Amino acid sequence: MTLASDVKVRQAPRSAPNDVDxxxxxxxxxxxxxxxxxxxxxxxxxxxADVVRGEDARQASAYDVVLVDRVTRRTGLNGVDTAADDYLRNVAEANTAVWVSVSAYGLTTDRRDAVASEFSLLAAGGILGHSRIGDEWAPTVPVGSIGLKLVGYVAAVSALHALHVRRAGGGPLHVDLSAQQAVVATGLSLEMAHALSDCPDEGGSARYGAPSGFFDCLDGRIYVLVLEQHQWWAFQGALQPRLDEVATLSEARDNADFVNAQLAEWAATRTAEECEQILQGQGVPCTVVNTLTSLEERTRRGGRELDLTSPTAPPLPAALTVEDGAPDSASAAVALSDLRVLDAGNVLAVPLGAAWLGAMGAQVIKLEDPDRLDIYRRRGPFAQGVEGLNRSAYFNQLNFNKTTLDLPRIDGKPALDYTGFDVVMKNVTPRRAKSIGIDTDSVFAGTGSQVLAISSSGFGGTGPFAGYRAYGHNIHAFSGMVAATRDAKGEMGDMGTPWADPLTSVCVAAWTLAWALTDSRPTHVGVDISMAELTAAQLADLKDLDADEIYRAREVGGDFFFRNGAQLMAVSLSTEDEVRDFESIVGRELPQLTVLGELVDLGGAVDPVLDQRLLAAGIAASVVYTAHDLAADPYLQGTGLFQTVESAALGRHRLTGLPWQFVGTDRFGLSAAPERADV
Structure with a gap:
């Protein structure tokens, strides 16, 4: 092992840009x-990587990876429109290494020539179906191009996966990545867990909390979400004596209107930052609803420079710590089959990223503390509504392809041995991490070989927000997403599903796969991810725009909803030709649109295959799906995204797998989440 005295160089955490080699x-x-x-x-x-942007992939032999995006247009090898069948033949002839094809619905389905827009992608991926303020209103459309950007991150991860497989031996690989499946497998992960596990109640983590939601303050708004009993006690103490008669979180949920009213009255007499500081000081997940400008200013005051304006701002914002020492073995790339990952995370971000690595072939060990199990093990929704530690829909859907390890203790104190692990990842608070010995310093001190320590937290491991508690919607509020988003009433709103968490999952996988590919690395590398900074990075191109500009309809066509009988449809039209084609297909004239996501009344007869007719005409369109719709959708079931596994507690059940596959090979296999015997 390398002792502390052997360490030669230590670089303090640094801010973005943070490129690595x-x-x-x-x-x-x-x-x-x-x-x-x-x-x-x-x-x-x-x-x-050495990345070149071009318009012609016919010289593919000069590259290790060729990536072609066919989501919004049917791009071919020479950059012009090419049908999928011809495209596949061309790739088979040109590919000499790794080729990544990203299309709206995948290249091996009957929708292989269809296209999507940001708007129709979020409808097809189920996000808009769960972002409703009421059935009579149009869905809330998240700000910016977060769906397409997420697919870009997933495309990078799929390329890294293929590089690993290619290095392990074999011929050229063609990655077939579906944008719809990428959104379903990430941004819709919790809702899909609920649907695939046949849970009887409504989905969404926020419904298990009280208080829950946005609250007005003297100078702005806060978002508060309490999901655990110890958080309820902390919240109760902060508002004492207003809620003294509500003893438990369960009682608070049963009296949610009363609890929310008490918080609203309390917050109305204080500034937003004052509310945030008081509640977070007690351990309550509460955040100010920042704008991008106020977020940038607050993080700068806190010592974490957040670059939202530079074109060179990193897409993977993180603070890096590097230690060079004297490893006991030569530095070399780690094959996926040999990569040992300790998942010391909980809830969503780290567990899903680790599960993806397990599905790719890594050896993933889930660390569990019997005295404080992952909240997703302990809390519903439960499969078929039957409670049990092995029946949590969320836990089972986010922890596949893992074995489990209980936190070892000696004389009652945590005593974890890191020997043999290549990667240790966590997303618990700094205080909790230190108390059980999984903080970055402990990981570095506990192993002499090369190790990657990844820490994911709501607001980063340094600065005044480091100890803040957070859930996905708090991070949406803190990062500027909520302040920039408008619902169908024109009011500030939030999307209905977590986005920061699954986005972070993809980034965790990206850091790990790239680190394992390098043949020369420092002894110890720490990656400190702030989920709020990562989410804000998705909105950087909107920093100087106001909501009126962002949500203004296009001059030609636009992004709009309309009803086709019981179905809600989402359509994007960007040219006069597309408008004419759409009007010809539906037999109605499109009215002048004023805002993005407008709900228009087209009337007319119900057409049960209207979405397919629009897709066949080259129009970006989709039914506005929910997770339950997608779980029962014959088309999506036929893609193989949902795989059947078996466990003792649940029997045969379905999980959402990786959203890409290698052309000509089977889907990457899944195994059920590890179960506990002490139930």
Whole structure:
């Protein structure tokens, strides 16, 4: 082992930009300047790859990775429109290494030639179906291009996966990534867990909390979400004596209107930052609803420089710590089959990222503390509504392809041995991490071989917000997403599903896969991810725009909803030709649109295959799906995204797998989440 005295160099955590050279020598060609291709290129470039943007992939033999985005247009090898069948033949002839094709619905389905927009992608991926303020209103459309950007991150991860498989031996690999499946497998992960596990109540973590929601203060708003009993006691203490008669979180949920009213009255007499500081000081997940400008200013005051304006701002914002020492074995790349990952996380972000690594072939061990199990083990929704530690829908859907390890203790104190682990990842608070010995310093001190320590937290491991508690919607509020988003009434709103968490999951996988590919690395590397900064990075291009500009309808066509009988449809039209084609298909004239996401009344007869007719005409359109719709959708079931596994407690049940596959091979296999015997 390397002792502390052997350490030669230590670099303090540094702010973005934070490029690494782990992919040095890897040559990447991305076709076009689309959102998906641009984000994937920036991610791979930050990790050290030599990335070139071009319009012609016919010289593919000069590159290790070729990435073509066919989501919004049917891009071919030479950058022009090409049908999928011809495209597949062309790729088979040109591919000599790794080829990543990103399309709206996948290249091996009957929708292989369909296209999508940001708007229709969020409808097809189920996000808009769970972002409703009422059935009579149009869904809340999240700000910016977060869906397409997420697909870009997933594209980069799929390329890294293929590089690992390629290095392990075998011929050229063609990655087939579906944008719809990428959104379903990440941003819709909790809702899909609820649907696939046949849970009887409504989905969404916020419904298990009280208080829950946005509250007005003297100078702004806060978002508060209490999900655990110890948080309820802390919240109760902060508002004492207002809620003294409500003893438990369960009672608070039963009296949610009363609890929320008490908080609203309390918050109305204080500033937003004052409310945040008081409640967070007690351990209550509460955050100010920041704008991008106020977020940038607050993080700067706190010592974490957040660059939202530079075109070179990193897509993977993180603070890096590097220690060089004297490893007891030569530095070399780690094959996926040999990669040992300790998942010391809970809830969503780290567990899902680790599960993806397990599905790719890594050896993932889930660390569990019997005295304080993951909240997702302990709390519903439960499969078929039957309670039990092994029946949690969320836990089972986020922890596949893992074995489990109980936190060892000696004389009652945590005594974890890191020997043999290549990667240790966590997303618990700094105080909790230190108390059980999984903080970065303890990981570094506990192993002499090369180790990657990844820490994911709501607000980063340094600065005044480091100890803040957070859930996904708190992070949406803190990062500027909520302040920039408008619902169907024109009011500030939030999307209905967690986004920061699954986005972080993808980034955790990206950091790990790239680190394992390098043949030369420092002894110890720490990656400190702030989920709020990562979420804010998705909105940087909107920093100087106001809501009226962001949500203004296009001059030609636009993004709009309309009803087709019981179905709500989402359509994007960007040219006069598309408008004419749409009007011809539906037999109605499109009215002049004023705002993005407008709900228009087209009337007319119900057409049960209207979405397919629009897709066949080259129009970006989709039914506004919910998770339950997608779980029962024959088309999506036929893609193989949902896989059946078996466990003792649940029997045969379905999980959502990786949203890509290698052309000509089977889907990557899944195994059920580990179960506990002490139930």
């Amino acid at each position: 782990w992919l040095k020598g890897t040559r990447v060609l991305t076709i076009g300047d689309s959102t998906v291709a641009s984000v994937a290129a920036r991610v791979l470039r930050q990790l050290g």
